[in-house]
Amino acid sequence: MDLNKKFTPETWPEKPEIATFEGKNKFVGFWLFLGGEVILFATLFATYIALKNKGPAGLEFSTQELYELPLVFVMTMFLLTSSLTSVYAMYHLRNYNFRKMQLWLGFTAFLGLGFLMLEVYEFVHYVQLGFTYNNSAFSSAFYTLVGTHGFHVAIGLVWITLLIFRNAKRGLNLYNASKYYTFSLYWHFIDVIWVFIFTAVYLMGVIG
Amino acid sequence: MMKGFKKWRLFALLTALSIFLAGCGQQELSTLLPAGEVASDQFFLLLWSSGIMLFVILVVVIIYVVALIRFRRSKLGEDHIPEQVEGSSTLELVWTVIPILLVLLLAVPTVYYTYKLGNVSAMGEVDEDGNAENLVVDVTAKLYWWEFDYPQLGVTTAQELIVPLDEKVYFNLVAADVKHSFWIPAVGGKLDNNVENVNKFYLSFEKDSRDLDEGVFFGKCAELCGPSHALMDFKVKTLPRDEFDDWVLAMQDTEAVTADADSADQGEALFAESCIACHAVSGAGDPDYMGVEHAGAVGPNLTTFGDRNRVAGFMDHDEESLKNWIEDTQKYKPGNLMPSFTDFTDEEMDALTGYLMGLTIEE
């Protein structure tokens, strides 16, 4: 593969992410990896649901009293919007428009960072209430499930930051196109998981 | 000559018989010599499934042996190229359908017995007078011993389960520390003592334990629970109903019994000084259950210690073993929670073991 090969929007392949052999492998491999991640989160969800509201005698926390939907709603909006901006970025990837792609990815990272900071705020708030990781089985399960998701967001942020800066000067080529694309797959996956967390943890917690 | 031959024949017969019996294990703890309805049901399933499986093995072995004998290259010649058969739908259908039928033959009784043995609906039933119809025993497994409470009767004991013959006995199982599993092989399969929930099942005892060589059935812990998992044995005595009732009355009569520190019996005085905080000598009273400990229930209840079959669940039931045990509990049962007592003089130890061996309600 020649990194210096120059493309124009006309010569740029329609699906640049799988235009190379390595890209194809990465594409299939990453989808499989996400399959494994689904099982990982499924296990975490199952454990959370089993341990929800469970604690030592006299546990003073319950999902109804603890969670605050407005904050979580804002977080959800941040993450959903970031998914949308990453879609725009991929649109520009396909069209060989590097600068616009980088811009939209920048928005994506920015929104992701906003989400993460709100999540940190949420956790700190709960800890201040006394709902620490060691408080109960409920707290352990909650922080582990939501925290694992947050950790995924953080990894995604580092990943996209590295990609944006590494390629800032040299632009798009077939080598990094598949890297950008797998990131966007990952980002959508994180978003989908959050939708489930929002539903199974927060909504069902407050209502159910 | 003839006589010698007859003797030889008798000897051979006895040998064969003993080998056959050895194949069944010992009556006290063999699943192959069921001593109750539950174990019999399970033994039937064992025979039934073994029969089906032996049939499968037989078919495989026949095809296997014939193929191995007939189709050797040494016979067919080095250059022989066999026909490259792809397969045979008929044959493949046959060995799909027949196994399905065999599995069904096993699945039907399996499902039937699963529901039968899992049925504990009669556990809480009472007769017209409000008395419980069935005996219930609460089994609490602790690091390496067993507590048996009889909540309906207000009686508690440890290490030796006493049950009436020829009726269903229902069990509530729980563990006080880590997970254990309650198993009396000759009487029926096991069920786990979990830490977070109570498991229920029933057994029925249909063989008098006095007819056994050891006089008791052997019970085991079947779940790895720490270093002395192997030594977490208990014993089971089965009594005819009237004798069981007598036993219960005798146990209830021990309500006021305690060890007196001022007793003239040196052993009793020592016991009151050193042991009674953990070990009760009264088998009556509110049963301890679900890990809620009352005084004297930290260690096994010793009301019937003198009547028991083993010391610490597995050592010979004599004063020497008892002394060894008291002096160095960790050596005999590593990881158990009883401290060792090394400060007793020989005389004191004699008195203490004498007292303990005299703790009996059997006359």
Place this chain on the structure above:
Amino acid sequence: MSSVAQKKGFGAWLWEWLTTVDHKKLGILYFLGGGFFFVLGGIEAMLIRIQLLQPESDLISAGLFNQLITMHGTTMIFLAAMPILFGFMNVIMPLQIGARDLAFPFLNSLGFWMFMFGGLFLNISWFTGQVPDAGWTSYTSLAITSPGHGMDYYAIGLQIAGAGSLMTGINFLVTIINMRAPGMTYMRMPLFTWTTFIASAMILFAFPPLTVGLFFLTFDRLFGGNFFDHTMGGNTIIWEHIFWIFGHPEVYILILPAFGIFSEVFPTFARKRLFGYTSMVFATVLIGFLGFMVWAHHMFTVGLGSTANAIFAVATMAIAVPTGVKIFNWLLTMWGGSIKVTTPMLYAIGFIPSFVMGGVTGVMQGAAPLDYQLHDSYFIVAHFHYVIVGGVVLGILAATHYWWPKMFGTMLNEALGKITFWLFFIGFHLTFLIQHWLGFWGMPRRVFTYMDGQGWNLANYISTVGAFFMAAGVIVLVINAIMTTVKNERVGNDPWEDGRTLEWATQSPPLFYNFPQTPLVRGLDTVWLEKQEGNKSGITPAVPIQDIHMPNGSIIPFLMSFGLFIAGFGAMFRLETAWGLPLLIFGLLWTFVTMSLRSVKDDLGYYVSKEEILQDIKHEGGQK
């Protein structure tokens, strides 16, 4: 190439093996690493059997015994059986589908080093005296109360090794999906490739639950989590579910590749196409699928209720059907063939009755009410050793003899091979057959000793004698391997002379780029077909000779795994030492930075020129 390699110094040689991304070299590393742990686990097994030789033996203390059984099980499953099978998959599977390497050579190396460092992490516990002791299943009420750091070694060591397995599983899947040679359709893939495919898919779905379970255990033990502490609202049964949702598929992850090995050995030495190839493939897929539906049959006595027990009992029995299909297909492959009893074939022949025994006792345990008696007794010990030793280990030994020439270029001595077989086979049945009866006679498993007078003495004695036969067999095998390596008699492409699949059309060992020209696959058993048509090379090339793109080696996988290794120690000693937390952070950062290095630094591989390839071909011609 080899002449160049010989001139290199030790440092260069070591560097080459530390940085290699070649699937054949990594396969050999997996094989040797797994072999090392196999011997270690075997020594643990011998100590267990020696302790149980007599009643009331006090040779080994109760605590040490529990450590031995835990490490024996964990080592054999995670560090011996799986890596050795990964080794064969690594070397053979790409050859069988006509690929140059795995899809992600870098990841392959990372997977190996994570296994190696995870395994070392686990076994370093022996030097600290704090060894895992709650059984390889590590049921949590015991595992979270176990004192010392023993269980931490278990949780963290398996976490590292397990993550490596997951990567390798994905790697195999992508390789098979994307990198098959022209004409190699799914239904022309050799059975070993098929079983690698299904086993990898099972790894992908079975290992994440293990990852989560091990994290829970680590959090509970080291970070104040409450997942399994019932006084804090936790629940130990969750661990049992998670463990067996992983653990049952794991058994099939081991046995399916062994099935694949035998599906290669039978046709080769019966000189006959595998009978019912299509049904074999579907049986494999079905077993893989059903493997995820039956985990609770390990939990019949937990008290899940009659309905759950009944459902899982019937589901379990259903697995007997596809397994039976496989057995009969192998029998019918032999039937009408021309059987040559070589060492690999001997193992295959020994496998059938052994595995059938293990299979039928599995169905018996599937009958839930009967399992109430058999569960956690010695019957279960007998059963799973019949499946794992009688199936997986015999498969591994068969493959060791069968593919040794392909991996190392020399043939193991056949006479010694047969001696190994007979010692091992007789020892195996002597050890484990009688244990079924020990279970019937009421002997629980995992007991460090037993009292006299329960009728178990003779059976235990026999069992221990058998174990010595098995050990002798393994020793003969090691001697055989050393002798063969010292003699170093090189062999040609197809030393068994009846090879049917593509690996037998490459050199032994293959060139580092495997095939000078990517082969064109014209049917199932393509090499056999070509040879029957008179094409001696066994290959019809699909492309002209052209430059070949190959990946660069890298030290980063080694460094990344090492970072996790030291982070593990940091996590473990976080609370009691001042350096624990800094070490944990340093280790994770180290891993992360090396990983980013990989991401940021372009690595485009290199090309092997057409001239070089032509020269290699010529060189090969000269050898003959």
